[in-house]
Amino acid sequence: MRKIIDELDEGPVLDAALIGAAQKVEHYEIAAYGTLTSMLKAMGEIQAADLMAQTLKEEKDTDELLTQLAESEVNPAALGKRPANDQTKGSRGAA
Numbered sequence: 711m712r713k714i715i716d717e718l719d720e721g722p723v724l725d726a727a728l729i730g731a732a733q734k735v736e737h738y739e740i741a742a743y744g745t746l747t748s749m750l751k752a753m754g755e756i757q758a759a760d761l762m763a764q765t766l767k768e769e770k771d772t773d774e775l776l777t778q779l780a781e782s783e784v785n786p787a788a789l790g791k792r793p794a795n796d797q798t799k800g801s802r803g804a805a
């Protein structure tokens with residue numbers, strides 16, 4: 711992530727790149743925790759498997775939140791398009 715921060719100017723492109731980098735980490739964690747959950751189940755370590763599955767769910771939830779943030783706001787801004795929820799422009803200032 712340091713390299714991304716050093717190479718890009720502050721703004722929506724950097725934000726999009728940082729979200730992508732964070733999602734790489736989440737996907738790595740999902741793979742690791744998913745494998746561990748399966749292995750613990752196979753070993754009969756059900757309590758530990760349940761705990762690992764909770765952590766796995768947290769990682770998936772975080773990944774989904776990052777996707778929602780990227781798709782709703784950051785990616786459109788990075789591409790020079792108005793975010794779907796941006797109400798700072800448009801008819802509001804017509805008075």
Ligand SMILES: [Fe+2]
Pocket residue numbers: 735736739769772
């Ligand atoms: Fe994570």
